[in-house]
Amino acid sequence: MKLMCLGASKAQLDCIKKAKEMGIFVITCDYDKKAIGHAFSDASVYISTFDYKNVMVAGKSYAIDGIMTMGTDQPVYTAAYVAEHLGLPTMISEETAFSVTNKIRMKQIFMESKIPTVDYRIYEKGIHEDDLDDLIYPVVVKPIDSQGQRGIYYLESKHAVIDHYEKVVQHSRDSRILVETYYEHDEITVSGWVYNNHLTVLSITDRVTFKDKDRIGICLSHELPSKHMFTHGDKILELSIQIVTAFNIHNGPIYFQLMLGAKGLYVNEIACRIGGAYEGSFIPHITGFDIVKVQIEQSLNQDKMDTKHLKYQVLMNKAFLSVQLFFCKPCIIHYMPSEKEIMELEGVFEVGFNFKSGDQVYQIENATARIGYVIVEGASKEELEKNLIKLYEQLTILDENGMNQIIHRKLKGC
Numbered sequence: 001m002k003l004m005c006l007g008a009s010k011a012q013l014d015c016i017k018k019a020k021e022m023g024i025f026v027i028t029c030d031y032d033k034k035a036i037g038h039a040f041s042d043a044s045v046y047i048s049t050f051d052y053k054n055v056m057v058a059g060k061s062y063a064i065d066g067i068m069t070m071g072t073d074q075p076v077y078t079a080a081y082v083a084e085h086l087g088l089p090t091m092i093s094e095e096t097a098f099s100v101t102n103k104i105r106m107k108q109i110f111m112e113s114k115i116p117t118v119d120y121r122i123y124e125k126g127i128h129e130d131d132l133d134d135l136i137y138p139v140v141v142k143p144i145d146s147q148g149q150r151g152i153y154y155l156e157s158k159h160a161v162i163d164h165y166e167k168v169v170q171h172s173r174d175s176r177i178l179v180e181t182y183y184e185h186d187e188i189t190v191s192g193w194v195y196n197n198h199l200t201v202l203s204i205t206d207r208v209t210f211k212d213k214d215r216i217g218i219c220l221s222h223e224l225p226s227k228h229m230f231t232h233g234d235k236i237l238e239l240s241i242q243i244v245t246a247f248n249i250h251n252g253p254i255y256f257q258l259m260l261g262a263k264g265l266y267v268n269e270i271a272c273r274i275g276g277a278y279e280g281s282f283i284p285h286i287t288g289f290d291i292v293k294v295q296i297e298q299s300l301n302q303d304k305m306d307t308k309h310l311k312y313q314v315l316m317n318k319a320f321l322s323v324q325l326f327f328c329k330p331c332i333i334h335y336m337p338s339e340k341e342i343m344e345l346e347g348v349f350e351v352g353f354n355f356k357s358g359d360q361v362y363q364i365e366n367a368t369a370r371i372g373y374v375i376v377e378g379a380s381k382e383e384l385e386k387n388l389i390k391l392y393e394q395l396t397i398l399d400e401n402g403m404n405q406i407i408h409r410k411l412k413g414c
Helices: 010-021 036-040 052-061 075-086 094-099 103-112 158-169 229-246 279-287 291-300 339-343 381-394
Strands: 002-006 025-029 043-045 066-068 120-123 139-143 153-155 177-181 186-195 198-209 219-224 252-261 264-271 320-328 348-353 372-378
Touching: 002 010, 002 052, 002 075, 002 291, 010 025, 010 036, 010 279, 010 291, 025 036, 025 052, 052 075, 066 075, 066 291, 075 094, 094 103, 103 177, 103 229, 103 264, 139 158, 153 158, 158 177, 186 229, 198 229, 198 279, 229 252, 229 264, 252 291, 279 291, 279 320, 279 348, 279 372, 320 381, 339 348, 339 381, 372 381
Parallel strands: 002 025, 002 066, 025 043
Antiparallel strands: 120 177, 139 153, 139 177, 186 198, 186 252, 198 219, 219 320, 252 264, 320 372, 348 372
């Protein structure tokens, strides 16, 4: 069997390695020739994962049996397009894939299906201040089809929206921009699996982000369980099922970003993929459902799916876990510990670094500036927090002056 994996970064590494362990011939597709995943695959093609037509040509030339991605938004459409046009297994249709990767269509379906979302407008090049009169400020501007918090800005005036237009569209293939009324909120993520139209929610987490508006939406950690799960869990499940129905998501992984504020629960964005905060690692750890393996199997239509773990009841969750996504201030890294040293700490069960000693770190602009991640667990919320404190006693990033430049979410008790 031959599987094409769209993307060869660390976000897709679990897919590549697991497929290889399963005896599958893996073709990685990523325009970046230095992408880490290429070293683990059987063959590589150096094509943008957004270029669905040339990806299809490459897939046809390799006579692939399946195609998939994980941890990234836009290639979801490419995978569905190629699968439909080559007659390969696909869990969602090309139409659904477009709906969850194009923010204009996504917002239209929200409105048509009465799914709560913030007020928004779509604008094209040449907008004037008069066109922006009917919005309540501040606002958030976004590209129509980007990812990783690229091109997203918090703005407080009409003039600022016009001034940022070019900065936004440079991250998009679409010349239009999305402008949303800003909603003060806590962010909640929902991950799950849809099987024959039935949704099983596998995790509900708090997505903790930078507080300053210059780095809006950039994530510092995922906390499981969400502090809102027991007060709003039923509503979160109800809303998630409504989304699955509205977008005709028949099978496969889902990742929804919700916002909870003074006016209640709103939907920010949705995706039909495994999340990029290492959900492929922690979901099997807490539920027994190997979501990456299942997606590989279903993308190849190999086996009838084992559904025993889809009886999981997320509101009965007893796990306490934190995915730490840490950054650092601009510097040249003089010292940081090894992954092996961090793995030996209490409660740590997975770690990965994107930088090493000697690397130059620049100003944080989006999620690609992340230094690394650590997944930590504890028997209780209190024990988890103690383990995190111990983690950051050891996990330091020192500059040439011996100053610790690491940036992480605020720790309780510190």
